[in-house]
Amino acid sequence: MTHKPTSPTPTRGALDALAAAIAEFNTSRPLETSIAVALDTLRQSLDSPECSLWLHTADGLVRTWVAGEAQAAEAEVDAALAGTGEAHGVRAVKVIAGDRNVGALVVRLSRPLQAEEGLLLTGVANLLAPELAHAERSRQLEVEVAARTVEIDRERRFTEKIIDSLPVGLYVIDREYRIQAWNRKRETGMQGVSRDEAIGRTIFDILHRQPFEMLRREFDEVLATGRIQEYQMESAASGDPRTYRITKIPMRLGDSAVTHVITIGEDVTDWREGQQRLSQAEKLAAIGTLAAGVMHEINNPLATIAACGDGLGYRLEDIQRKGTEVNKDLFDYIEIIENEVLRCKQIVDQLLDFSRPKQLAKSPVDLNEVVEKTLFLMKHHGGFKKLTLVKDVEQTLPVVPRGNAEQLVQVLMALIINATDAMGSHGTITLRTRTGPSAADGAIVEVIDTGHGIARAELSKIFEPFYTTKAPGTGTGLGLAICYGIVQDHRGRIEVDSVVGKGSTFRVLLPTIEW
Ligand SMILES: Nc1ncnc2c1ncn2[C@@H]1O[C@H](COP(=O)(O)OP(=O)(O)OP(=O)(O)O)[C@@H](O)[C@H]1O
Numbered sequence: 001m002t003h004k005p006t007s008p009t010p011t012r013g014a015l016d017a018l019a020a021a022i023a024e025f026n027t028s029r030p031l032e033t034s035i036a037v038a039l040d041t042l043r044q045s046l047d048s049p050e051c052s053l054w055l056h057t058a059d060g061l062v063r064t065w066v067a068g069e070a071q072a073a074e075a076e077v078d079a080a081l082a083g084t085g086e087a088h089g090v091r092a093v094k095v096i097a098g099d100r101n102v103g104a105l106v107v108r109l110s111r112p113l114q115a116e117e118g119l120l121l122t123g124v125a126n127l128l129a130p131e132l133a134h135a136e137r138s139r140q141l142e143v144e145v146a147a148r149t150v151e152i153d154r155e156r157r158f159t160e161k162i163i164d165s166l167p168v169g170l171y172v173i174d175r176e177y178r179i180q181a182w183n184r185k186r187e188t189g190m191q192g193v194s195r196d197e198a199i200g201r202t203i204f205d206i207l208h209r210q211p212f213e214m215l216r217r218e219f220d221e222v223l224a225t226g227r228i229q230e231y232q233m234e235s236a237a238s239g240d241p242r243t244y245r246i247t248k249i250p251m252r253l254g255d256s257a258v259t260h261v262i263t264i265g266e267d268v269t270d271w272r273e274g275q276q277r278l279s280q281a282e283k284l285a286a287i288g289t290l291a292a293g294v295m296h297e298i299n300n301p302l303a304t305i306a307a308c309g310d311g312l313g314y315r316l317e318d319i320q321r322k323g324t325e326v327n328k329d330l331f332d333y334i335e336i337i338e339n340e341v342l343r344c345k346q347i348v349d350q351l352l353d354f355s356r357p358k359q360l361a362k363s364p365v366d367l368n369e370v371v372e373k374t375l376f377l378m379k380h381h382g383g384f385k386k387l388t389l390v391k392d393v394e395q396t397l398p399v400v401p402r403g404n405a406e407q408l409v410q411v412l413m414a415l416i417i418n419a420t421d422a423m424g425s426h427g428t429i430t431l432r433t434r435t436g437p438s439a440a441d442g443a444i445v446e447v448i449d450t451g452h453g454i455a456r457a458e459l460s461k462i463f464e465p466f467y468t469t470k471a472p473g474t475g476t477g478l479g480l481a482i483c484y485g486i487v488q489d490h491r492g493r494i495e496v497d498s499v500v501g502k503g504s505t506f507r508v509l510l511p512t513i514e515w
């Protein structure tokens, strides 16, 4: 192996190159004047095209040089260091710092080295020792810094990967509201902003949709109090209205003031709908229990009223038969009593159906058949006949293993009558069946109308018994409550999508697994 200069510049004097090399080793400190003087003296003595002078370090790397042929075999340098190299015109002096060999100053000369030159060489080597040691330390430091940088970079990428893998939107701002972190989730979607675009800019430059003052107040609150803030936000920015849970978390780099705020945005729409369904189910169950109790109590007096009505009727007929004229109004009153009692009884029965639907025998049911039966029954319904019917049934629909076809016809009929009522004299009603996404929601039947729709605020009430928007005498508000009870009894559920002015979709989802 040969030692080659890193940048041989044969035209320059060897010592200039050496001085430059030393300067290059340690640019932060000025080259000691004494070294410069010694080098200058050596330069005057040695400077000639046949002479070359170089320095190499303990690890064998040749650092720089020289005039002339700046090259020597390693063996030659070793021989020179051992003091036996002079025959090849190579002389070398170790550069020793403390007790460490940090390099060698090597000279190749066609003539013998004079004693003073040898001394000068040793002198320069001694002067160079601390410089070289320092340069070596710097180099070691550089290597350490580079290794640490790689390590930090790796850790940073690891942390970035973690926050990118989170299924929530996350960003971090500092006290100047400048974005310091921005995760993958915040880059995606319709509201997505790329990380490169976001980092370093203020949050107000990026989140235009939220009022500046409000956003600033939210951050200031966390920065000032150091307390976690949590709230929910509705947004339709990505199309459908979604609910987000926003959490702002204070972060401290030292141990005193809050230096950053971490914001996490989580889409909790499904969770919230689940919660609402649950509380709706609980509410309806409570109403059901209450209704059942009340209705049970009402049943007995109703029966008494009905019996008294009957008794009165017989008495009046008796009196009439015996020749006494009876005012016709009295018969009308009795008829009214009987009819009203009958109406009350029907309502009571319906309510009892809702609170505890009759546990009728269940067997495998094909929802497509339920659709057919319902349509057959609806055939003569006045309002329904005027509407356009679209039937979109899936032939490969899985069977509902435990169902009561009659009750399901009752559900579908109630939904179709509601749809008809919502449309007036024209519109389209679509009956659709399809396979659900899971066995729990395995078979789906939908009643889709183009009616007036239901306002968002009303949606949570429509399944409550007696909730109706229909004129007195036209609706009791029990239709959907009964549907709800029956579908519950089938371990299924009802979903509603509705847009005011556009129409509604009532979706019954039934399990296709045995239970
Ligand atoms: N398809 C629909 N489009 C618009 N509103 C609807 C629809 N279905 C139900 N609703 C609303 O929900 C309310 C409750 O419906 P529900 O079937 O329980 O009672 P009702 O139809 O008013 O009376 P009933 O069914 O007892 O005759 C209705 O009064 C109506 O306001």
Ligand SMILES: [Mg+2]
Residues within 6 Å of the ligand: 414, 417, 418, 475, 478, 479, 480
């Ligand atoms: Mg109804």
